[in-house]
Ligand code: SF4
């Protein structure tokens with residue numbers, strides 16, 4: 001039976017952090033006690049934030065706002081956008097997993113490929129767990145990535161795009177900005193995976209500590225770096241950005257390699273996420289310092 005106990009942000013954070021610490025599913029599944037993930041960053045965005053509409057206009061009509069995904073799945077609730085909160089988390093890759101993938105030249109290390117499969121299974125379990133815990137407390141909730149009609153759509157502008165993007169949800173919740181390679185650079189760097197849940201629970205959203213969606217990437221802020229370009233084994237990253245189709249094709253081919261060499265059904269790459277200045281930190285010093293002080297960094301100068 002549902003109880004009516006309004007949850008606080010701290011309680012929600014504790015549910016996420018405790019699950020990461022305590023769940024046996026947070027595992028490399030390689031016969032050791034090694035967890036898949038380090039402890040999470042958690043952020044909150046309002047369902048009424050204008051950014052959701054901006055995403056929709058930029059990506060396409062198929063891209064859901066929190067209000068759309070919530071009311072599609074719980075139409076009887078008829079909840080307004082103001083009553084919804086997007087809870088987003090970042091699961092940082094562990095130091096030793098990052099190190100193994102740094103020496104990879106074409107295909108992922110075994111540890112990285114394990115994380116891509118078993119770490120993501122944990123991420124799915126975390127989404128279910130948070131939805132259940134919210135509902136027990138009387139807050140209806142939906143994990144958009146687990147919605148049966150979540151889909152990937154061919155897009156002229158982006159090759160392909162999906163009904164919900166976990167990285168964009170994390171950006172809206174103040175957790176990071178995009179790099180040249182399209183990855184989200186967070187306070188724990190770009191080597192991470194992310195997840196989210198939309199809940200009927202109005203809480204104070206977290207401020208976005210950036211005024212530009214590329215504020216944490218050296219290429220966009222001062223025209224330097226570009227290290228992710230050289231890390232990509234199939235040249236899917238150039239100064240113009242990330243070629244999703246080339247990247248997808250390489251991920252598909254990696255399945256054969258993972259099965260033959262590591263002897264499990266998996267895939268992955270992530271070479272552009274390691275061995276680069278944004279692997280585990282925000283590489284833009286002014287942005288890193290401003291985040292520590294809780295200040296908004298100035299917008300970056302335009303590139304020449
Ligand atoms: S490696 Fe450099 S250019 Fe690429 S995303 Fe990171 S900071 Fe930006």
Ligand code: SF4
Nearest residue numbers: 232247269270271272
């Ligand atoms: S862009 Fe894709 S193919 Fe290239 S390094 Fe990154 S994950 Fe691998």
